Amino acid sequence: MERAIRMRGVRKTFGSKVALDGLELEVPQGAVWGLIGPNGAGKTTALRIVMAILFPDDGEVEVLGRASALEARDRIGYLPEERGVYRKLKVRTFLRHIGILKGMSRRGLDEKIEGWLERVDLGDVGRKKLEELSKGMQQKVQFIATVQHEPDLLILDEPFSGLDPVNMRLLRELIDEQHARGATVLFSTHVMQQAEELCEHVVMIDEGRKVLDDSVPEIRRQFDLRTILYEPMHDDPGEARLAALPMIQRVRRHQERWELHLAEGADPADAMRALVDLAPPALLEVHRPSLEDVFVEIVGQRRSAEERERLRRELAGAAVDGRDS
Amino acid sequence: MNPRKVLQVASREFLSTAATKAFVFGVLILPAMMSVLIFVLPRVMTATPPAVRGRVLVIDPTGRLVPSLAEALSPEAFIERSRELKEKIRKATEDRLPAPLIDQAERQGAFEQALGTVPQLVVEPLPPGEDVEHAKRALREKEDDEPRVLAVVQIDPDAVEPAGDGTYGAYALFLRKGVDDRITEQIERAVRDAIVDERVAGRGLDADELRVLMRVRGARTVTITETGERETNEILKAMLPMAFFMLLWIPVITGGQYLMTTTIEEKSSRVVEVLLSAVSSLELMTGKILGQMAVGLLLLAIYGGLGVAGLAAFAMLGLVDLSLLFYLAVFFVITYFVIAALMGAIGAAVTDLREAQALLGPVMIVLMIPLMLWFWIMREPDSMFAVVASFIPPVNMFVMMLRMTSSAPPPTWQVWLSILVGVLAVFGALWAAAKVFRIGLLLHGKPPTFRTLIRWIRMA
Numbered sequence: 001m002e003r004a005i006r007m008r009g010v011r012k013t014f015g016s017k018v019a020l021d022g023l024e025l026e027v028p029q030g031a032v033w034g035l036i037g038p039n040g041a042g043k044t045t046a047l048r049i050v051m052a053i054l055f056p057d058d059g060e061v062e063v064l065g066r067a068s069a070l071e072a073r074d075r076i077g078y079l080p081e082e083r084g085v086y087r088k089l090k091v092r093t094f095l096r097h098i099g100i101l102k103g104m105s106r107r108g109l110d111e112k113i114e115g116w117l118e119r120v121d122l123g124d125v126g127r128k129k130l131e132e133l134s135k136g137m138q139q140k141v142q143f144i145a146t147v148q149h150e151p152d153l154l155i156l157d158e159p160f161s162g163l164d165p166v167n168m169r170l171l172r173e174l175i176d177e178q179h180a181r182g183a184t185v186l187f188s189t190h191v192m193q194q195a196e197e198l199c200e201h202v203v204m205i206d207e208g209r210k211v212l213d214d215s216v217p218e219i220r221r222q223f224d225l226r227t228i229l230y231e232p233m234h235d236d237p238g239e240a241r242l243a244a245l246p247m248i249q250r251v252r253r254h255q256e257r258w259e260l261h262l263a264e265g266a267d268p269a270d271a272m273r274a275l276v277d278l279a280p281p282a283l284l285e286v287h288r289p290s291l292e293d294v295f296v297e298i299v300g301q302r303r304s305a306e307e308r309e310r311l312r313r314e315l316a317g318a319a320v321d322g323r324d325s
Numbered sequence: 326m327n328p329r330k331v332l333q334v335a336s337r338e339f340l341s342t343a344a345t346k347a348f349v350f351g352v353l354i355l356p357a358m359m360s361v362l363i364f365v366l367p368r369v370m371t372a373t374p375p376a377v378r379g380r381v382l383v384i385d386p387t388g389r390l391v392p393s394l395a396e397a398l399s400p401e402a403f404i405e406r407s408r409e410l411k412e413k414i415r416k417a418t419e420d421r422l423p424a425p426l427i428d429q430a431e432r433q434g435a436f437e438q439a440l441g442t443v444p445q446l447v448v449e450p451l452p453p454g455e456d457v458e459h460a461k462r463a464l465r466e467k468e469d470d471e472p473r474v475l476a477v478v479q480i481d482p483d484a485v486e487p488a489g490d491g492t493y494g495a496y497a498l499f500l501r502k503g504v505d506d507r508i509t510e511q512i513e514r515a516v517r518d519a520i521v522d523e524r525v526a527g528r529g530l531d532a533d534e535l536r537v538l539m540r541v542r543g544a545r546t547v548t549i550t551e552t553g554e555r556e557t558n559e560i561l562k563a564m565l566p567m568a569f570f571m572l573l574w575i576p577v578i579t580g581g582q583y584l585m586t587t588t589i590e591e592k593s594s595r596v597v598e599v600l601l602s603a604v605s606s607l608e609l610m611t612g613k614i615l616g617q618m619a620v621g622l623l624l625l626a627i628y629g630g631l632g633v634a635g636l637a638a639f640a641m642l643g644l645v646d647l648s649l650l651f652y653l654a655v656f657f658v659i660t661y662f663v664i665a666a667l668m669g670a671i672g673a674a675v676t677d678l679r680e681a682q683a684l685l686g687p688v689m690i691v692l693m694i695p696l697m698l699w700f701w702i703m704r705e706p707d708s709m710f711a712v713v714a715s716f717i718p719p720v721n722m723f724v725m726m727l728r729m730t731s732s733a734p735p736p737t738w739q740v741w742l743s744i745l746v747g748v749l750a751v752f753g754a755l756w757a758a759a760k761v762f763r764i765g766l767l768l769h770g771k772p773p774t775f776r777t778l779i780r781w782i783r784m785a
Binding site for chain 1: 329330333334337341591594595596597598599600601602603604605767
């Protein structure tokens with residue numbers, strides 16, 4: 001299959017800090033891929049290198065079959081994490097400027113821009129200055145600037161950060177639309193839930209190194225943590241009685257809820273039957289691991305307990321912040 | 326490099342700078358202020374001439390001066406002197422200023438302004454023995470009924486005939502507070518003339534004849550060039566180097582400053598990363614520099630055009646060697662590229678204007694050198710300092726411009742060597758700036774020092 005992006009052994013340092021350490025990445029054409037990892041993992045650096053905004057110290061990058069994104073710039077749409085606009089410029093002038101820089105023909109450009117503005121309910125702001133627009137409206141203008149030239153490859157750096165729920169839904173629709181049109185989408189996020197909802201495939205990076213590169217269902221299968229969530233309806237059986245069950249290996253209390261880790265070889269169905277017998281449950285379910293769990297599981301091995309806790313807080317906290325509805 | 330994209334960046338840069346109210350205002354304010362100074366201000370000032378009426382008390386122990394003083398301070402004498410002076414100014418300036426300019430000045434009442442309006446003064450002799458203190462009291466009194474006493478003149482007894490030791494006496498003039506200085510001058514002059522005339526007459530000579538003998542008309546100055554003779558206009562000739570210097574300086578600095586500001590804006594508003602996804606840092610820099618060069622050229626065209634039009638209007642184009650305009654354009658392009666590369670690099674390296682000031686300081690000091698030393702360069706265009714400075718970028722073109730417009734232009738080989746040095750400096754500066762652009766645009770945080778910038782240049 002054709003590759004939209006191929007990175008081989010990409011290394012990038014800033015002074016003494018190693019931002020990327022031999023990153024390998026292959027994104028097939030037409031796919032929606034997520035680049036995930038905590039803040040400072042190297043996601044933005046990786047995307048900037050793909051865009052040829054930064055240049056690697058070592059390694060090779062191939063984008064849309066070209067040796068560098070420089071040769072395919074007009075076929076790429078890029079939404080940086082720090083999304084800026086010319087505040088003094090009129091919306092239409094700004095989109096025109098970016099459109100022309102992206103290689104769009106001047107002929108019919110205004111009509112296209114009008115169409116896009118209508119599409120995102122900004123039909124009446126074309127003549128307004130960007131600084132007169134609300135933040136949400138500016139974000140919509142930024143989306144248009146990213147996709148108006150119908151790129152073959154969309155690179156979105158933390159696209160959902162700072163979006164209000166309405167714009168989050170709009171952006172998701174735009175991404176789906178571009179995907180349906182055949183565009184390849186690569187986006188980065190530190191909010192695992194978004195990656196789970198949008199991506200077919202995720203690449204996890206941590207401290208500049210790739211730690212996981214697989215499809216979402218495969219990751220779920222591999223990292224099935226075999227945990228049962230249990231919340232008693234009336235009387236709490238207590239930790240001792242739960243731990244005494246033969247199919248339960250480890251017990252952890254989480255507020256009203258118990259997290260019960262199954263012993264090696266134990267059948268979840270047996271364990272659930274035993275729990276119902278012990279005390280009728282208000283809630284009883286096999287917990288499916290989230291990407292967040294998987295991520296902490298993988299990268300946690302290289303971190304101290306304190307660092308693991310901080311990482312979990314960051315990913316969980318961010319997940320709450322970034323939840324769209 | 327994609328020329329279409331570079332042009333788009335350039336046109337955006339030009340429009341976002343030149344198509345703003347601030348720019349139009351800023352560009353027009355300079356010529357506007359100058360025309361206010363030259364044309365409007367004198368009119369406003371002459372619009373309200375002081376209407377002077379008053380008495381001049383004279384204590385004259387010699388008893389010979391009052392008639393001639395009264396005559397000299399009479400309104401008729403004022404009008405006559407004004408007419409004579411006007412003629413004299415016309416004669417004197419004819420050689421130096423073109424006739425249309427004099428006519429214009431006359432129309433605008435510049436001469437009346439220089440002379441003041443005709444005062445109505447009455448000379449009143451006091452008895453020779455009058456106590457001067459008593460007379461002075463009249464100057465302090467608030468007399469509501471006109472005419473007031475404006476001045477008291479006390480002539481020394483030996484002002485006309487020398488005392489025993491052969492020295493002449495003088496006079497004392499006491500004035501009311503707030504008397505117009507032009508009136509004071511007229512009174513002083515009248516008294517002085519009256520005394521001198523009496524002294525001359527005492528020797529049996531004719532004062533008018535003596536005055537004619539002592540006058541030499543203004544000489545005509547002509548510069549002999551290889552191609553012929555050229556009327557030398559001293560006043561405009563002295564202004565020419567400054568005019569050319571400013572024509573070079575203002576557009577270069579303005580363009581450079583705008584380039585720095587827009588770069589900082591794009592960087593701090595984070596729009597630069599969007600731009601860099603569409604154009605390379607080199608394309609962006611080239612486009613921005615070209616765009617601001619168009620702004621500088623527009624300024625040069627406006628100010629230079631005004632200057633040339635002004636000279637043409639007064640038929641004085643011959644005063645300017647037209648090849649100077651060609652060199653001005655060449656010098657502008659060279660100097661602009663060097664300064665713009667420097668300022669653009671500074672803009673790309675910092676996050677806000679405040680940080681830029683720290684880096685800009687040394688650059689501005691270097692650029693101020695020709696401005697501060699222009700007088701010395703003008704006086705000695707062939708001095709060691711001037712010659713050496715005309716080969717050191719980024720000031721070489723400024724210094725060369727001054728030397729070329731001076732009284733002793735440098736040899737042509739020096740001009741072209743300086744241009745060559747300038748062109749090399751352009752390439753060097755653009756090369757270095759491109760590296761700083763490439764690294765600096767995406768960096769935020771601690772502002773870099775000059776040492777960091779040099780490290781970037783060597784590293785990238």
